[in-house]
Amino acid sequence: MKARTRKEKEVERLSKRLWPVTGSKKEYALGLIPKEAWWRGRDFGCFCTCCGHEWEMDSAPSETAVCPACGAELKAVRTRKENGKFYMFMAVISVCGKYQVIRFVEARRIIHGKRVFSEAEEVVRLWIDVNGNHLTQTIKYGVMHYNVYWKYGTCMELRNPCFSVNFYVDGICGKQSVLSELRRNGYKGRLNGFTPLDVFKGLLQNSMFETLWKANRFDILKSCTDLNRLRLEWPSVRIVLRNNYRTDDWQIWFDTMSMMRRCGMDVTNSVYVCPDDIRRVHDEVQKRLERMERRKKQVELEEKMKCVDKVLERLSKYGEIRFCDGKWNVLTLHTAKEYFDEGNHMHHCVWSNEYWKKKDCLILSVRRNDDNARVATVELSLSSYTIQQCRGVSNKVPEQVDDIERLIKDNMYRYKRVANNN
Numbered sequence: 096m097k098a099r100t101r102k103e104k105e106v107e108r109l110s111k112r113l114w115p116v117t118g119s120k121k122e123y124a125l126g127l128i129p130k131e132a133w134w135r136g137r138d139f140g141c142f143c144t145c146c147g148h149e150w151e152m153d154s155a156p157s158e159t160a161v162c163p164a165c166g167a168e169l170k171a172v173r174t175r176k177e178n179g180k181f182y183m184f185m186a187v188i189s190v191c192g193k194y195q196v197i198r199f200v201e202a203r204r205i206i207h208g209k210r211v212f213s214e215a216e217e218v219v220r221l222w223i224d225v226n227g228n229h230l231t232q233t234i235k236y237g238v239m240h241y242n243v244y245w246k247y248g249t250c251m252e253l254r255n256p257c258f259s260v261n262f263y264v265d266g267i268c269g270k271q272s273v274l275s276e277l278r279r280n281g282y283k284g285r286l287n288g289f290t291p292l293d294v295f296k297g298l299l300q301n302s303m304f305e306t307l308w309k310a311n312r313f314d315i316l317k318s319c320t321d322l323n324r325l326r327l328e329w330p331s332v333r334i335v336l337r338n339n340y341r342t343d344d345w346q347i348w349f350d351t352m353s354m355m356r357r358c359g360m361d362v363t364n365s366v367y368v369c370p371d372d373i374r375r376v377h378d379e380v381q382k383r384l385e386r387m388e389r390r391k392k393q394v395e396l397e398e399k400m401k402c403v404d405k406v407l408e409r410l411s412k413y414g415e416i417r418f419c420d421g422k423w424n425v426l427t428l429h430t431a432k433e434y435f436d437e438g439n440h441m442h443h444c445v446w447s448n449e450y451w452k453k454k455d456c457l458i459l460s461v462r463r464n465d466d467n468a469r470v471a472t473v474e475l476s477l478s479s480y481t482i483q484q485c486r487g488v489s490n491k492v493p494e495q496v497d498d499i500e501r502l503i504k505d506n507m508y509r510y511k512r513v514a515n516n517n
């Protein structure tokens with residue numbers, strides 16, 4: 096990416112001022128790599144992953160061993176491995192111009208048979224301005240099977256990388272220098288388990304992050320990576336800070352606060368905000384919310400039924416029509432509740448698909464004579480006086496569909512008569 100804006104040109108110019116990562120910094124990065132003594136278990140031969148030296152021990156190594164060649168203190172690891180790769184990440188944190196610079200140094204150790212290769216190299220550099228916006232420089236990289244690999248030894252240049260540069264680091268090398276704004280906002284040289292970019296951006300851009308950071312409430316910060324959520328619950332978080340409230344499950348706490356708000360509870364009251372047993376409160380509030388939502392749905396349904404009843408007024412004249420034979424009893428539906436119950440009991444869509452809206456259509460419910468159980472629902476066309484469909488439970492074709500249809504056809508004159516009387 097070619098530097099185009101003034102800021103990009105400035106970063107490129109400043110970039111030339113930075114010393115390459117060499118000497119003690121490199122040593123520090125390499126020192127982060129785990130030092131291991133591999134032994135195979137059968138005999139007491141050991142392999143030093145630092146220098147590749149092999150030696151015989153008098154007995155099985157205990158937890159640690161010292162390499163006789165390089166003097167490194169090694170962690171004894173029983174393994175059959177011949178090859179291995181270690182990658183660690185170190186940050187150098189400094190100020191250059193008016194930018195906070197984070198230099199990411201990758202230390203790698205490749206073990207191949209008896210050969211050991213170690214190298215440390217700066218691969219990414221972030222330039223953060225006082226507003227928390229950053230520019231990225233990286234060496235060249237490639238992507239294979241969704242993995243990024245570095246092209247070592249290439250130029251550090253401004254790029255828009257296709258991967259996230261929000262890296263965690265295994266160590267910070269040497270003395271840090273930071274922008275005075277960062278010091279003012281609470282940065283004391285420790286990342287407390289966050290990525291450097293998250294910390295610097297958070298402290299420069301977000302006053303809530305800054306408040307929590309200054310109060311050492313990393314537990315809350317860690318559980319709430321979504322700052323929008325933090326913003327929503329901020330009034331409650333302030334109560335938490337004031338009461339120095341602790342819990343081991345902040346996710347549950349955030350969920351609870353959000354449900355309390357929806358219930359209309361006072362989320363600035365410390366009695367609600369700082370409970371002893373957050374899980375119990377969470378379950379209680381959840382039940383309360385569910386009850387409220389059921390009630391709300393019921394009210395909505397009733398409202399809707401009122402509207403539907405108005406629409407159905409035009410069919411009320413047919414409502415009186417009912418007839419039966421020895422087996423069945425046929426009713427003509429003409430209220431919202433009847434439509435709703437019919438759909439509910441028969442598991443079909445006469446209610447949800449809004450059959451009451453169809454101008455031409457009349458719905459009949461066929462019940463068994465002896466126990467009044469629903470057997471079928473029938474759609475009648477009011478213009479042609481024909482049966483459009485006859486459905487049983489779950490839209491299946493009912494048994495004895497012919498008998499039912501015959502009964503209705505025999506009584507069709509009742510509908511014609513009511514229609515003609517108006």
Ligand SMILES: [Zn+2]
Pocket residue numbers: 143144145146147148162163164165166167
């Ligand atoms: Zn060694």
